[in-house]
Amino acid sequence: MPPLTSRPPTTPVLAAETRHAVSVVLNGTPRTGHAHPRLLLSDFLRHELGAHGTRVGCEHGVCGACTVRLDGVAVRACLTLAVQADGRRIDTVEGLAAANQGRMTALQEAFRRHHALQCGFCTAGILMSLTDYLGRNPKPTEEELRDMLSGHLCRCTGYAGIVRAVMDVTGQAGGVPARGPAEGGHV
Ligand code: FES
Ligand code: FES
Numbered sequence: 001m002p003p004l005t006s007r008p009p010t011t012p013v014l015a016a017e018t019r020h021a022v023s024v025v026l027n028g029t030p031r032t033g034h035a036h037p038r039l040l041l042s043d044f045l046r047h048e049l050g051a052h053g054t055r056v057g058c059e060h061g062v063c064g065a066c067t068v069r070l071d072g073v074a075v076r077a078c079l080t081l082a083v084q085a086d087g088r089r090i091d092t093v094e095g096l097a098a099a100n101q102g103r104m105t106a107l108q109e110a111f112r113r114h115h116a117l118q119c120g121f122c123t124a125g126i127l128m129s130l131t132d133y134l135g136r137n138p139k140p141t142e143e144e145l146r147d148m149l150s151g152h153l154c155r156c157t158g159y160a161g162i163v164r165a166v167m168d169v170t171g172q173a174g175g176v177p178a179r180g181p182a183e184g185g186h187v
Contacts, residue, residue, distance in 0.1 A: 014037040014083060015037075016036070016037055016038070017036070018036070019034040019035060019036055020034065020035060020036075020037065020083055020086075021033075021034055021086075022034065022035050022044065022048075022082050022083055022085060022086045023086060023087060024049075024085050024086070024087070024088060024089070024090050025088075025089045025090070026045075026049060026051060026090050026091075026092070026095075027051075027090070027091055027092060027094055027095030027098055027099070028095065028098070028099065031049050033048035033049050033082075034048065035048065035081075035082035035083055037081065037083050038081065039081065039082045039083075040059070040077065040078050040079075040080070040081065040082065041068070041070075041075075041077040041078075041080040041081060041082045041084070041085055041090075042054055042056050042059070042066040042077035042078045042080075043056075043082070044082035044085070045068070045077060045090070045092060048082070051092050051094060053092050053093040053094045053124050054066055054068055054077055054092050054093065054124060054125075055121055055122070055124055055125060056078060057121065057122075057153070058078070058153075059078045060078065060079075061076045061078060061079045062153065063122070063125075063152070063153040064076070064122065064125045064126065064129065064151050064152035064153060065121060065122055065124070065125045065152075065153075066078045066125060067124075067125035067126075067128045067129050067152075068090055068091060068092050068128055069089075069090065069091040069092075069128055069131065069132055070085060070088055070089070070090055071088050071089050072089070072091075072132065072135075073132060074128055074129045074131075074132040074133070091128070091131075092124070092128065093123075093124035093127055093128060096108060096127065096131065105131075106169050107127060107130060107131065107134070107165070107166075107169050108127065109169075110165035110166070110168045110169040111123065111127070111161075111162070111165045113165065113168070114161045114162075114164040114165040114168060115157075115161045116157060116161035116162040116164070116165040117156070117157065117161070117162075118156035118157055119155075119156050121155075122152055122153060122154040122155075122156075125152055126149070126152045126154070126162065129148070129151065129152060130148075130166065133148050134166070134169075134170065138170060139170050139171070139172060140166070140170070142163060142167065145163060145166055145167075146159070146163065149162060149163075
């Protein structure tokens with residue numbers, strides 16, 4: 001049996017105890033902050049750059065509350081290190097209206113119209129995922145949409161309003177019918 005050879009030691013690229021400059025384009029604006037190599041992107045956005053619209057729930061990639069777009073692609077900010085975002089574009093929920101002349105986007109308006117949120121804790125992440133997803137699949141079937149939404153935990157809405165909002169904004173009939181107050185729904 002040949003002798004085991006040890007791997008050559010890897011050279012650390014970033015010193016663990018040093019805060020490194022991280023420059024991003026956040027919602028179209030160049031921003032620079034500092035981060036230890038282990039700092040999560042979610043914490044960097046909230047605590048270093050003051051972008052509090054991104055929520056932090058489970059912090060291990062399950063709930064989807066922290067979802068942002070990194071170079072256009074929806075990612076879990078709690079599973080991404082801040083230093084990985086250096087030199088890249090980040091879009092958060094604050095940027096949706098900012099990129100729409102200060103007005104809520106059609107998707108946000110549909111959420112409002114269809115009561116697609118209650119406490120709102122999950123909403124920023126869902127909006128960012130949907131913004132990416134609908135760019136790639138502009139007319140999802142309800143089944144496809146529910147499959148996509150399975151990556152987000154919402155404890156309040158039962159998802160019915162979210163499905164209705166997306167079916168509405170994509171110009172499709174369907175979704176779970178609205179329920180009246182007697183059935184536990186909203187007017
Ligand atoms: S906080 Fe990131 S997935 Fe839950
Ligand atoms: S609206 Fe409360 S968790 Fe979704």
